[in-house]
Amino acid sequence: MELLRFITCGSVDDGKSTLIGRLLHESKLLHADHLAALEADSRRVGTRGGELDFALLLDGLAAEREQGITIDVAYRFFTTDARRFIVADTPGHEQYTRNMVTGASTAQAAVILLDARKGVLDQTRRHARIVSLLGIRHVALAVNKLDLAGYSPALFHAVSGEFAVFAAELGFVSTTCIPMSATEGVNVVARSELTPWYDGPTLLRWLESVDVGDTADGPSRFLVQWVNRPDASFRGLSGRVLRGTLRPGDRIRVLPGERESTVDRIVTMDGDLPRAPVGSSVTVVLADDVDASRGDVLAAADDPPGTADAFSAKLVWLNETGLLPGRRYLAKIGARTVGCTATKALGLNEIGPADVHFDAPVPFESYRTNRDLGSFVVLDRLTNATVGAGMIDHALTTRTLHRQALTVDKRARAERNGHRPCVVWLTGLSGAGKSTIADLVERALHAQGRHTFLLDGDNVRHGLNSDLGFSAADRVENVRRIAEVAALMVDAGLIVLVSFISPFRAERALARGLVGENEFCEVFVDTPLAVAEQRDPKGLYRRARRGELADFTGIDSPYEPPEHPEVRVDTTVLTAEAAAAEVLAGLRALGVC
Structure with a gap:
């Protein structure tokens, strides 16, 4: 039987949970033990004076029952003679928008409720926009109460x-x-005599008859999730058919790239299949030994999807820490994970358009055409937590840049210089002593005949970064630019010292990732805020305390100390010279000097 996934959404207390509970009850889909539990719960915590409170079937969290609202997404499976259903009952409060997005992400239809007495509210419009954004094309408006x-x-x-x-x-x-x-129960399952002026479908009839279309038609798309090679005699590509139907003899193209082959076999544990329809999880054996791996897409050779690394997309931000333009995140699209940046600043539960740039080209289709290849989740690079979701509208460009191979490379330059290159990244609060220590370290390295360069935060802001302010987004871009410059200097074979507050771990991790292993030495110049503020050589803390400097690190903007630096120097017990000696010892341990 056909499966329909749908959501219920609407403003707070519009009756979403009650509606689904009533739908299950009147469709005779509640087991006796469920009904007995509902009767007991209704007497104990119900809101209808002892009568059956159908909302309790879905509002399972203690906080939901105490407040009479839906917080989490409640999923229920039920079946009628016409269809199978999975319903996601989603919360109405604006602060739980991310929960609603989660429930809607796999839905094919939506039931939006509103209280007839209140009419169309801002939250009704908000949910309708989200439903549209997430590609749901069929909506029932339940004018409730x-x-x-x-x-x-x-x-x-x-x-x-x-x-x-x-x-x-x-x-x-x-x-x-x-x-x-x-x-x-009016017009939920059966037509009611209380609305003789209405001749349309009941809610259940609409759910059973709404035509949400199918992805069975159209060019084939197969997502490779695993290279299946139990022994030397067999090599197959295991994954799922995202669209269309795959058959032996089909000519396919492996994306990204231009490799082509023919489907030789479609293998399952129960034997070979003559066809694999949309939704099938199978192993595909190709006629040729082409290079394909996890994250690749097998597509109809005569009608493949596009491949690009920059997109116009809609983003939904799901994390308390906002999206910062230029900060590097991870994007998981299909079975592939790539680095990404976005051009939009968003806060928790905000939705907006943005240009998104991936580190590598990926196969894609617009979200309206193919949800699997048109959507991605955004991950924090350090914690791997899901922080956002994206829906692709279109590619910004189909042109992919390639690195030019150079004859004189980093190794050749390092050999000519007579030492290994390295980034020495000094981080800490303003007034910690970073610039003083960095200067002492460079003087010592220079005296040893090492090739060095010092990038100081204040000096760089007079030129390369003179266009940046001190907002969180500007701080991210400030460090991103310096990280790229430092990486170029490492390619030149230099020992480059970077003296920047660089308050965020994510950007320091970005800088580390731009160079090779053992080419990055993070130095935490550890000075407590009270000590740094007492020194205040530039008078910045005093100005920040008077409100003359906004977003000042340590006062009204956070500093995230390194968790595992290569070198930590405590300037409350070490002189600048002793701290510099500790840094030089750390570089010797890395084999740099």
């Missing part, structure tokens, strides 16, 4: 008319408005 408005047809038509005008701008394929009372 009409029992509290005397089942007024005039009120229903006014509300549904207002929503229809708004929804026309969102690109929905179909919008159906249904008058109902979830608590009384």
Whole structure:
């Protein structure tokens, strides 16, 4: 039987959980033990004076029952004679937008509820926009709680008319408005005599009949998730058919790239298949021994998807720490993980367009065409936590840059210089002593005949970074530029000293990742804030305390100390000369000098 995934969403207390509970009850889909538990819970914590409180079937969290609201996403599976269903009951509060996005990400249809007495609210419009953004094209507007408005047809038509005008701008394929009372069961499963003026479908009838289309038609797309090689005699590509149907004899192209081959076999534990329809998880054996690995896509050779590394996309930010333009994150698209940056600043639960740049080209299709190849999740590079989600609109360019091979490389330059190159990255609060220590280290290295260069934070802001301020986004870009410059200097065979506050671990991790192993020495100039503020050689802390300097590190902007630096110097017990000696000892341990 066909499976329909749908969500319920709407503003707080519009009756989402009650509606799904009523739907399950009136469809005779509740087991006896579920019904008994519901009766007991309704007497104990219900809100309907001992009558069945259907919301309790879905509002399982203690906080939800105490507050009478939905916080988490509750999933329920049920079946009728016409279809199988998975419903995601999603929260209504704006602060739980990320939960709603999670529930909608796999849905094919949406039921948006509103209280007929309140009409179309801002949150109703917000949820409709999110539903549209996430590619859901079929919407039922459940105009709920009409029992509290005397089942007024005039009120229903006014509300549904207002929503229809708004929804026309969102690109929905179909919008159906249904008058109902979830608590009384009106037009949920059966047509009610209380709304004789309504001749449309009940909610269940709409769910059973809505045509959400299929991805079975169209060019084949197969995502490689694993290279299956149990022994030397067999090599297959295991994964899932994302679109179309795959058959032996089909000519395919391996993306990214231009390699082509033919499907020789479609293998499963139960034997070979003559075809693999959309949704199938199978192992594909190719006729040729072409190079393909996890994350690649096998596509119809005569109609492949595009490949690009820069996109116009919609982003939904799901983390308390906001998205910073220029900060490097990880993007997981399909089964491939690549580095990425974005051009948009977003806060928790915010949604907006952005240009997104990946470190490597990936096969893609627009989100409206193919959710699997058109969506990606954004991960924090340090914690691997999911912090955002993206939906691709289109590629910004299909041109991919390639590095030019050079005859004189880093190794040749290092041999000519007579020492290994390295980035010596000094980080710490303003006034910690970074510049003084860096200067002493460079003087010692220079006296030894080492080829060096010192990049000082203040000096660089007079030239290369003179266009940047001190906001979080500007600080990210400030360090990104210096990290790239330092990496170029390492390619030149130099020992480059970098003296920057560089308050964020993510950007320091970026700088480390731009050079080779044992070519990065992080030096934490560890000075407590009170000590640094007492020194205050430039008077910056005093100005920050007076409110003359905004976003000053340590005062109103955070500093994230290194967790595992190569060298840590405590300037409360070490002189600048002793601290410099510690840094030089660390470089000797790395084999730099």
